[in-house]
Amino acid sequence: MGYYWIGKNNSKLQKIKIGEIEQFPDLAYSIHSVYFSLTYHLITGINRVARTNIDLPESFVFTTQIDVRIDDINYGGHLGHDSVITLTHEARVRFFNKNGFSEKDIDGLGIIISDLAAVYKSETFYGDQLTVKIGIGKISKHSCEILYLLENSLKNAEVARVKTGIVFYDYRNRRVARVPVSFLQAVNET
Secondary structure, three states: OOEEEEOOOOOOOEEEEHHHHHHOOOOOOOHHHHHHHHHHHHHOOOOOOOOOOOOOOOOOOEEEEEEOOHHHEOOOOOEOHHHHHHHHHHHHHHHHHHOOOEOOEEOOEEEEEEEEEEEEOOOOOOOOEEEEEEEEEEEOOOEEEEEEEEEEOOOOEEEEEEEEEEEEEEOOOOEEOOOOHHHHHHHHHO
């Protein structure tokens, strides 16, 4: 059986079985008022879901332009979330290539994407041009964060922020490896 969570005048929420609502006339006078109470509590922040936050670096080490292709558009008619990840991957490959690296060869090491987070800020559409900026976040012994800012160049609007954690990996010996010195030099000289 379903439940209503109801409260009145910012009181503590109470759990009431749907079939028993009429037993509580002091809390809810009708199904409408129960709905209103639930809506009020949701709007005022009760049971609010935490949002992911991605802080950007003060400066970026690489910038590239990428056009939004028809394949990037979802059923909502705008850039799909999966394509945001594909576009950041393209930008990362361009960044590595600019520095003489590939995802499989940074001084003999490859990378593994260990985690990924995205925060979507605004819509973008087919034919728009995105500016993708790459920055470097925290660097540890075996890994680093790559941060991405996607902006709609035509509308001068932030589209998304993305963070990928990358681990440097020695595929020959099947183990994590230290961040290559050449990578550190590349991100500090840019």
